[in-house]
Amino acid sequence: MAESVKTISDYRKQIVKALKKAGTYSAGVDMQIQALASALRTLDLANGDIDELTQTWVIEETRYGSKKVPHPAFKVQKDAQDSVTRQMKILGLTTELLAGTDETDPLVELTKKVVKSGKKKPVVVKPDTD
Numbered sequence: 001m002a003e004s005v006k007t008i009s010d011y012r013k014q015i016v017k018a019l020k021k022a023g024t025y026s027a028g029v030d031m032q033i034q035a036l037a038s039a040l041r042t043l044d045l046a047n048g049d050i051d052e053l054t055q056t057w058v059i060e061e062t063r064y065g066s067k068k069v070p071h072p073a074f075k076v077q078k079d080a081q082d083s084v085t086r087q088m089k090i091l092g093l094t095t096e097l098l099a100g101t102d103e104t105d106p107l108v109e110l111t112k113k114v115v116k117s118g119k120k121k122p123v124v125v126k127p128d129t130d
Helices: 008-022 027-051 072-091 095-099 106-117
Strands: 057-062 065-070
Touching: 008 027, 008 095, 027 072, 065 072
Parallel strands: none
Antiparallel strands: 057 065
16 A cells, blocks of 8 residues: 555645645535545555455355456446546546646746746847948
8 A cells, every 4th residue: 555645634635725726716616625535535545455456356255156256446446536537527627736746846847947938038139230
């Protein structure tokens, strides 16, 4: 499992920060924020469980005998992924906004500086023609 375990509260803070940065935060979206935070936590847990698996199936005992079925963690993961996608769409979030890559990626920061420096009007030096 991941070394630093994030709680639903941690995810809520991250989502609210991303929404405020995008200028779309309002108290009316608290239910969607909670749903997204919960789905992200569930996805994190499912991914942690899947990381520890050695096979993708389990043996299920039924009254007709035993059979191989997909491991339940994969269903939880798929459901959580669907929920995350749905809630992010409702909130108008992108993965870039949610991950905060603009603040943490030095390459993005350098690119922004280069683009900004190129926007200045060029100075043309003309020789005197007296």
